[in-house]
Amino acid sequence: MSTVGQAYPRLEGREKVTGTARYAVEYPVDGVTYGWAVPSTVVRGRITRVDTTPALASPGVLAVLHHGNAPRIAPGQQPELWLLQEPLVHYRGEYVAVVVATSLEAAREGARLVRIDYDAGPHSTVLTDDHPGLYKPDHVNPSYPTDTAEGDFDAGYAAAPVRVDATYRTPAYHNNPMEPHATTAQWRDGRLLVHDSNQGASSVQATLAELFELPPESVRVVAQHVGGGFGSKGYAKAAVVLAALAARHVDRPVKLALTRQQLFGPIGYRTPTIQRVRLAADTDGRLTAICHDAISQTSTIHEFAEQTAVYTRSMYAAPHRRTTHRLARLDVPTPFWMRAPGECPGAYALESAMDELAVAVGIDPVELRIRNDTDIDPDQGQPFTSRNLVACLRDGAQRFGWAGRDPSPRARRDGRWLIGTGVAGSSYPARARPSSATATARPDGSFLVRVNATDIGTGARTAIWQVAADALGVPPERVEIRIGDSALPTAPVAGGSMGTSSWSWAVIRAAEALREKLRDGGPPTDEVTAEADTAEEVGGQPTRPRYAYGAQFVEVRVDADTGEVRLNRMLGVFAAGRVVNPTTARSQLIGGMTMGLSMALHEEGLLDERYGDWVNHDLATYHITGCADVESIEAYWLDERDDELNPAGVKGIGEIGIVGAAAAVANAVHHATGVRIRELPIRLDKLVGVSGLA
């Protein structure tokens, strides 16, 4: 029987619930010290003086590192990581010093006592659609064209009988993994060992080697258990660099964990967006013109261009299409990956506009999406390897009980509650990156599989173990899996929903190679190991449009008097290739959907322009959806087989759950109330007192 497809509990589940699983700063280390990052208190400027005397006089404080005394590092490929090297401040909260002390509390007190004088300049931190600094970047994340055009959008739009022109706004969203960015750094004989919370130990190893000018084998990065990342730990960030600098400076091990407050900005965040979507259709709802113009922000240190409108390039067909991206370079921390960067905010806008079009044309919004389905990728002009959007919509509509829905807003009421339903489509690219892995047969009949994958709480360790067992053709109990250590074969990050596709590819090839070596079938007398590196195979894969799809259905109730929005139920159906483990897959999908709900109703970084930073920077004031907000949530998937993906046949499920979810919520709120809120989050202050609501 195939192991893949079985609902195995997480391999490390017991360790996690009993508290024995160790996270980055939980490893006991002799002689350890504690680092505390000191953020800048101005937005932009130059440090003119650092007075460390009071901090150094504070009990327990060992050192204060700053640009004037920190060990020198090489300018790497990521200018953000060139920390404590120059007296410049690019945004408020940028780390300008580190205090090291014998206790965490002493380090924190020392940080308070560091006196830094700045020569501060004027700053610009608010994104507007007429910001004078708006420009066209060379490409958008990671390497998509900035603008695209097919046909003649302006003419197509002008000629159409039905048109929608709407602008949607999303605020800054902040990644809040339960485990903050955290590192324990130790130098020994010129070699660096870090236990670090990240999404890819191989990548962090390479970055540290580059910065500290070491051969890669002199840097070891261990990330056995990671308490979430959502993209924010996708490559080395400030914490690991500061910890390594501090440990070298004091010549003792250093533990450094960012506080919750320090996560709001410096680790990256989802950029605010301003998105204008124009749709044109004939009276049957067939799209004739689509335009998506996206505006977002980046920093002055490093360009990050959210690929907000890329979703629109391949989702629905139309003869006349245009997408554009413009950026404003502001005095802010650099935005970065947050679960489904690009697709998530982009789908919110496009799938909201599709709902507005359904209303304008007078067609059911499920049917509208079905009518505009396409087998050919409008962007690349090639057939999709598989596209089951329509199947997801149909299956979801049936499970949800969509049929017979009265499309009129405010049609359903239960006492004070106005009830409405909404739908949205969803898609996310199915990609893979090169990886390596080894498989070893042992004399006792067991097998060892090694790959530097990272389990950021997703269940990746368990999924690869299941894939490995099938590839080796043995029961999983005979397979041991090792991940989360740069000493293992190099592997790509857990990101872009391509961890499992990439790692499993290498694991399967290593297992095949091992079985080839063990032709006689029995356990070897000595260990036998086979290696695999998929660089050539992955690189040589034909370019084809490969996507996962989904359909999101939501029912909300809105209090007619207070404007409170509550979720009655949320249901998603996804077509994401083969599902390796139903238990962990379900967690990923409903986790993504919940995060989309959070985006729609709750989360918002509130910027104070005078201070140039977000004032709500803890979990009491930056609200994230809680369990009580999710009364009913269901995720299903279609049995989908696509042989043009990767050997495991997976499409990735980490991100698609969030894509479209916020639009489905917003569309349901409109259906309930007749009020279209185009600026997230949809909070009660935008609905209470709106005339006609009650």
Add this chain to the structure above:
Amino acid sequence: MRAFRYHRPADVAEAVAVLAAEPQAAYLGGGTNLVDLMKLGVQRPDVLVDVTRLPLDTVEELPDGGLRIGATVRNSDLAAHPVVRRDYPVLARALLAAASGQLRNMATTGGNLLQRTRCVYFQDTGKACNKREPGSGCAALHGQNRDLAVLDWSEQCVATHPSDLAVALAALDTVVEVHGSDGARDIPIADLYRSPGTHPERETTLARGALITAVRVPPLPAARRSTYLKVRDRASFAFAAGSVAAVLDLDGDVVRDVRLAYGAVAHRPWRAYRAEEELRGRPFSPELAARAADAELAEARPLRHNGFKLPLTRAITVRALTELASS
């Protein structure tokens, strides 16, 4: 954070004496707010006097029919107390609408009353706040002030009091029992809290070092018909966007007596005397309730981001009273 000494007094007199002798000492109850503020550097006591072991943890039924609630009674225990649930549902509901189960298990009655505002500027030492640092200015006045006051604020401070329990206690005319170095005294809860005025750093009328030992809830048979309605930005674990504590006593359909207090609108739990006056002696109707709320809010001065609190407070006033009238 600042190093501090920890002291566990044997009795109330010793606790008060330590505070009198140590100018930077602070009482420690459940610590659910103070410890956070110490980590953030917002409060920096050098001595913590842990009052949670003092014998102040009982709920006592008084001969007059009222209740004396010890200052260290935990929020969870108070909410679950059968007499509270029966005679003062407004109290139990206010308690259960607050925080999370874990926090309610820690938080004490006295500490709840003295918790600090959650204004984001107060909680961030990098930003101007007259309450935290007198004379530094109020960044909230023209800043992100959606959660802040619409009534009785001053140019120096627009903070709100965050407690739900205090709103319910204000509606019930609770008396706060206090021990100070000059002995014991009673303070009506209406006199406990101050308006921000020119000294927002002075939040209560308690003398320095005075310890709340209990709160006394007077007998109020009408309170069996009482409720607490709280509206927040998510379903659980959030401070109020608006809240109302209400007691309604009807004689037929005429309002014989009514008690109303609002949360999330002012520097103190806001007893709505004007609204009560509008209601008393008149036949109850939702329209009357709306007029009463309007009368109370007539002097409101919304800030840039919090105008929604007026229709919201009005809506929950109508709802709370209408529900009580029909119950």
